[in-house]
Amino acid sequence: MIQFEHVVKRYGKNTILHDLNFTIPDGQFVVLIGPSGCGKTTSLKMINRLIEPDEGRILIDGEDYAGKNPVNLRRHIGYVIQQIGLFPNMTVAQNISVVPRLLGQDKAACDKKVHELLEMVDLPYEQYAHKYPNELSGGQQQRIGVLRALAASPPIVLMDEPFGALDPMTREVLQDEVKRLQRKLHKTIVFVTHDMGEALKMADIIIFMNGGQIEQMAPPEKMLEAPASDLVRSFLGKHQLSDSNPLYVEDFMRTNPYTVDFHRGVLECAEKMARSGVDTLLVTDDDDHYLGTVSIRDIKLKGREAGSIEPLISTEVRTVCLGDDAQESVNYLLTSGESYVVVLRPDQTVAGIITKNSMAKVVANTLWGDDK
Ligand SMILES: Nc1ncnc2c1ncn2[C@@H]1O[C@H](COP(=O)(O)OP(=O)(O)OP(=O)(O)O)[C@@H](O)[C@H]1O
Ligand SMILES: [Mg+2]
Structure with missing residues (x-):
């Protein structure tokens, strides 16, 4: 369980997050959505302590990691960042097995995992495992980033616009795959996107942020049924139910x-x-x-x-x-x-x-x- 309690973040005079409160139960797929600069990435980075709050607490399974060494926490939280972030001097296989190796899994087990995961996203092991990130397209790199976050089977995975640079087909495949894995493995995923279609498809709960506050937190159905504001409505756009606006x-x-x-x-x-x-x-x-x-x-x-x-x-x-x-x-x-x-x-x-x-x-x- 992830709990934000009265979380405030400031940069100089600017308050980026205002008294943020929410709870994410285990095994939920939560999507953060909202206009650029509203604080999605900042909120995400607070979960694994890449950014510390100025006020309030963030609890993971009831524990506040403030002031403690975050390394152990991070090994149990997979993270896919907005700009891919593969290690350029490591091969695809090495990138994917970074965290499993850190967690002490042996080479054979890691290799098996890499095989399995690459297969999953249609990048054959023989062809791709030994390539370096700069030998891959942007979309392929992004897929490896997703795999790396899943490789150690962490209970929590944070994903910051992981499918942003993918073509629509690959995007669909990966969306389905991540959703399937999340259900099967009962993972808690916090996922940032700009794309309301993606949010509606993937989320159990959508947190709509605006200006460092929560505009609405609701399951997709509820958000469609009763958008909390015009801004939410404009993000829902074409996805809105037709019976809420009859057709003439x-x-x-x-x-x-x-x-x-x-x-x-x-x-x-x-x-x-x-x-x-x-x-x-x-x-x-x-x-x-x-x-x-x-x-x-x-x-x-x-x-x-x-x-x-x-x-x-x-x-x-x-x-x-x-x-x-x-x-x-x-x-x-x-x-x-x-x-x-x-x-x-x-x-x-x-x-x-x-x-x-x-x-x-x-x-x-x-x-x-x-x-x-
Ligand atoms: N290190 C920093 N110093 C000062 N201001 C920052 C810093 N990092 C982020 N901000 C500001 O905090 C606000 C929230 O940034 P954040 O990256 O969380 O937005 P976001 O919702 O992820 O946006 P996007 O959709 O564009 O990725 C922005 O106004 C940003 O300019
Ligand atoms: Mg961001």
Whole structure:
């Protein structure tokens, strides 16, 4: 168990941590998150006494190490620092087995451990064990840093943005691996990240810090359900539950659909469809009010006699109004086989259309963000 009791840290006149109080029970995965400079790294370094508090106490399993030699404490706390921190003059294998060796494990046992761990992150022993850190990519170095922290099987592991420099695939693999190990070995992990997605995925408890204080401490579910402030809400961003902010038709709609004035002739209409790659157009009157749709199929069937599109206007396509709940339209499009729904403004002019494509885009953005 890790307990912070009224912990204060100052640098000169600046108070970095203000009266910090929290308890981390054994076997929990705790994520520290918050804006840059809010005191995450400082808090983490206090757990293994790389930084001493100015006031208050930090207890590990009920024991206050203040004033005692921290070396023994540190051997039982794995640590992955923000800037990798491998020993440059040691090979990968030597780096990973530093702490196990210090704890008195023999060479064969260490070697076995190195084998096992490298296998775990897809870096084959034969190829990587004898390389030096400067022969590895940044992401590979970071993976070794994680392995080194786990190698001695310490009960507590501190991780300061350990996956920051990894590509999304490797990151996912390591997140899963660390989470699996933590559950299996019942480790207490204190993990710092900027990434709310990572926090929600990994954490049993999230501690959201701001300006050296705790803004909110809660399990992911609770934080999503009831963010304590606008700042927490902005970090949660796209991860927020959809039922806490209902979706409206405008959230799914594509604007600027192809429209045509009802005076136009069928040939002109057909030509516009061909040019735009669509098989229907929305028809409007002189004041831009929506009248219905005209389809290439109807133009082909009876267009030539009609001359103008007016007699071909169909009102079969479903219309909804801005501000309507999106769910009904989404269900309708998924089950009816129709290809779109027209969204109208209160004055009956056209605001946009919802298509299966525009729906899919919203879903993709929600899942993966809208950055390309
Ligand atoms: N040795 C130091 N001397 C003076 N100020 C420091 C020192 N170390 C940290 N600080 C300040 O303390 C505050 C908290 O720093 P800390 O490294 O804990 O932030 P952080 O939350 O980990 O930020 P980041 O997300 O950018 O890593 C910052 O304002 C920082 O400038
Ligand atoms: Mg930091």
